[in-house]
Amino acid sequence: MTENKRQFRAIKGTRDILPPDSALWNWFEQTARNTFESYNFREIRLPIFEETELFARSVGADTDIVSKEMFTFNIGHDAESKEEPSQTYSLRPEATASVVRSYIEHRMQTFPGNLKLYYVGPMFRRERPQKGRYRQFYQIGAEVLGQSDAAAIDAEVIEMLMTFFKRADLTRTTLYINSIGDKNCRPQYVEKLREELRKVADRIGPDSQRRIETNPLRVLDSKLPEEQAIIGKLPRISDHLCDECREHFAKLKEELRLRGIAYEENWRLVRGLDYYTRTTFEVIAEGLGSQNAVCGGGRYDGLVELLGGPPTKGIGFAIGTDRAILSLQESGKLPSLPALAVFVAWMGQAAYLTAVNIAQKLREAGLAVELPPEEMKFKRSLALADKLGARYALIIGEDEVNSGTFTLKRLADSDQKKLSKFDLLEYLESERRDTRA
Ligand code: ATP
Ligand code: MG
Numbered sequence: 233m234t235e236n237k238r239q240f241r242a243i244k245g246t247r248d249i250l251p252p253d254s255a256l257w258n259w260f261e262q263t264a265r266n267t268f269e270s271y272n273f274r275e276i277r278l279p280i281f282e283e284t285e286l287f288a289r290s291v292g293a294d295t296d297i298v299s300k301e302m303f304t305f306n307i308g309h310d311a312e313s314k315e316e317p318s319q320t321y322s323l324r325p326e327a328t329a330s331v332v333r334s335y336i337e338h339r340m341q342t343f344p345g346n347l348k349l350y351y352v353g354p355m356f357r358r359e360r361p362q363k364g365r366y367r368q369f370y371q372i373g374a375e376v377l378g379q380s381d382a383a384a385i386d387a388e389v390i391e392m393l394m395t396f397f398k399r400a401d402l403t404r405t406t407l408y409i410n411s412i413g414d415k416n417c418r419p420q421y422v423e424k425l426r427e428e429l430r431k432v433a434d435r436i437g438p439d440s441q442r443r444i445e446t447n448p449l450r451v452l453d454s455k456l457p458e459e460q461a462i463i464g465k466l467p468r469i470s471d472h473l474c475d476e477c478r479e480h481f482a483k484l485k486e487e488l489r490l491r492g493i494a495y496e497e498n499w500r501l502v503r504g505l506d507y508y509t510r511t512t513f514e515v516i517a518e519g520l521g522s523q524n525a526v527c528g529g530g531r532y533d534g535l536v537e538l539l540g541g542p543p544t545k546g547i548g549f550a551i552g553t554d555r556a557i558l559s560l561q562e563s564g565k566l567p568s569l570p571a572l573a574v575f576v577a578w579m580g581q582a583a584y585l586t587a588v589n590i591a592q593k594l595r596e597a598g599l600a601v602e603l604p605p606e607e608m609k610f611k612r613s614l615a616l617a618d619k620l621g622a623r624y625a626l627i628i629g630e631d632e633v634n635s636g637t638f639t640l641k642r643l644a645d646s647d648q649k650k651l652s653k654f655d656l657l658e659y660l661e662s663e664r665r666d667t668r669a
Contacts, residue, residue, distance in 0.1 A: 245359070245367025253557075255569045257370075260400055260557060261352050264372045267396040271388065273348040273374055278330040280354065284320040290329040290535060292506030294446055297325045301357040303367075323356035326505070328532065328548055329539075331375050336541035346378035346385065364523030364555045375548035381533060383480050386511045386547055387487030393515070393527060393549055394493055401565045402556055404518040405526065408498040409488075410469070411481035412449070414509045415534065417474035422448055424467050432462050452500040455522075468499045480510055507532040511547065519562030520555055527551040573599040573660065575617030578628045579610060587628050590638075590653065597657060599664070618643055626656070 242248055249257055265275070284304050291298050303323040324330060331349060334340075340347050352372050359365055374392065376385050390407065397405055413421060429436070429444045429451060436459050440451045452463060473481065488495055495513075503512045512530035520526075529549025536544035560566060574594055578587035584607075591603040602620060604613065610627075617625040627639040638656060640649045651659055 243367070245361035247366065247368075252569075256560070256566065257553070257557060259567060259569055260553065260560070261372060263400045264350070264352070264396050264551070267399055268350045268374055268392060271348070271392045273350045273392070276331060276334065276349040276351050278324075278327055278334060278351060278353070280356075281321045281323050282330055282333065284322040286329050286333055286539070287322055287325060290332065290507055290539060291326065295506060297357060297505070301325060301359055303356050303358055325357045326355055326550060327351050327353070327371065327373055328375060328505075328507075328535070328550070331548070332377075332535050332539055332541070332546070335377055335536060335544070336539060340377065341542050341544060346376050346380060348374070348376050350374040362523070364520050364552075364558060366554060370553035371550045372553055373548060373550035375546060377536065377544055377546045379545065381480070381510075381531070381545040381547075383483035383487050383511075386484050386531065387491055387493070389529070389547055389549065390488060390495075390513060391491045391493055393529070393551070396551075397515070397556075400556070400560070401563075401567070402517060402526070402560055404559070404563060405515050407493065407495045407513060407515050408501050409484070409495050409511065409513045410498055410501040411473060411477055411484075411510050412502055412508060412512050412530075413469055413473050413477050417472060417477055418469075418509075421467070421469050421472040424472065425449070425451075428466055435462055449502040452502050463500070470497075470499055477510055484511055503528060503530055507535045507538070509533045513549070517556065517559040519559045523555060525552065526556045526559060570600060572602055572620050572622040573624065573664070574601045575613075575620060575622035575625045576601060576603045576628060577608070577610065577613040577617060577625050578604070579607065579613075580630045581607075582630045583628045583633050586633050590626065590628070590656070593653075593657060594660065597661060599660060614641075614643075624660070 284302070287302065288298050293299065302325055304320050306318065306320045331351065335347065350373065353370065354368050355371050356368055358367055361367060374389065376389060390409075394407060397403065412418060425448045426444055429440075429448055433441055433444060436451070437454075437456055440454055440456075440459060443450045452466070454463060485495075498514075501512055501514055503514070508530040510531045510533070514525055514529070515527040516524045517526045518524075527549055529547070531545070531547040533545045535546055536542065576587050576591050578584055587603060591601045594601045602617075602622065604616075608616070614625055622643060625641045625643060627641060632638045637650050637652050640651055640656065640659070641647070649659070
């Protein structure tokens with residue numbers, strides 16, 4: 233028998249987020265939570281798989297996401313379960329469908345006011361993996377569901393998004409907005425677009441040709457250089473909005489201006505999901521190459537009804553965390569995150585008990601402390617403290633135990649202080665306050 237030395241690796245398109253990057257991820261997500269909660273949004277935790285049908289109905293069976301990007305499986309027949317053997321499930325490619333499913337299931341229309349929810353977690357799409365595009369990726373999203381479609385809601389959602397990016401120091405961004413009309417005006421526009429596209433069909437690529445019949449709006453999204461001049465001459469939705477949609481869009485822009493949010497209009501911004509109406513928006517960031525969209529969002533007023541719920545208005549966005557973090561890393565503007573504060577360099581069994589006690593006290597005070605589990609030679613101990621990036625080494629030998637004073641060595645400049653147990657905690661805490669301020 234040959235020994236199987238096969239090494240396992242993360243599946244293509246998935247990755248491990250290791251320290252220290254994981255600290256940056258946590259900080260980024262925590263900054264989102266804090267910002268969203270300051271706008272009175274609250275978290276919803278959702279399953280990561282749902283019935284395939286839910287996504288087919290909401291995202292749209294003809295979209296790229298549903299037609300070719302979902303991970304779908306069935307649970308198989310189990311004699312004791314009443315589940316249909318043919319029932320298929322999909323790993324969620326996005327979360328709005330689940331939020332809406334949950335809204336209907338739990339009759340959240342009976343909750344007071346507009347429902348403001350956010351979520352954080354992984355999504356799954358079977359795409360070709362490349363920089364900024366993964367098969368398991370992460371989103372932070374927010375949704376507002378309720379009876380009102382006031383443009384002030386759209387503006388607040390966008391303000392919250394841009395405020396979060398500012399707090400996370402993701403500032404080299406551009407916000408694009410558009411209105412893609414509603415069921416009263418979009419069908420006529422789409423027909424008009426289709427007519428114009430048919431006239432130029434022989435001059436556009438096969439993808440765009442196919443979309444003339446299936447989804448002409450998506451042609452506007454084309455990045456092919458040879459199609460740009462043709463697309464530039466196509467009819468624009470802004471010239472075909474009904475009065476209500478035009479007013480809503482004008483109000484949104486006014487609201488954004490009064491909130492001090494910079495934006496650019498982009499008539500070609502259509503988004504790839506079927507459920508959008510009126511307001512659509514996208515944020516792009518620098519340093520990402522062609523995968524530069526870090527957030528997509530928009531209004532979806534018909535979606536709750538489409539999934540069998542009561543008439544409800546909705547708007548939301550989803551931030552691509554992987555790309556946002558990449559952009560932050562490229563910008564080099566990373567926050568200084570809490571690191572190892574104290575390495576306890578203890579020597580001799582007589583010092584061990586004191587070392588354990590002091591480590592407990594410092595940890596209780598919220599400091600990160602490394603206590604070597606086995607005795608180490610003094611030099612090796614300090615070398616390890618340095619490599620681990622500790623701010624301080626706390627030296628505890630037999631002499632220190634006897635005298636009750638300890639040496640605290642700042643590793644950056646080798647500055648040393650002798651402190652009693654009591655002063656030690658006080659000193660470290662005040663020093664921490666100063667470095668945070
Ligand atoms: P793209 O045009 O880049 O494929 P999308 O329109 O499919 O994006 P949405 O469904 O609107 O994206 O999702 C919102 C955000 O989620 C995107 O702006 C992006 O930042 C992120 N995102 C989408 N797909 C992936 C992926 N496969 N890997 C990493 N991030 C992704
Ligand atoms: Mg996509």
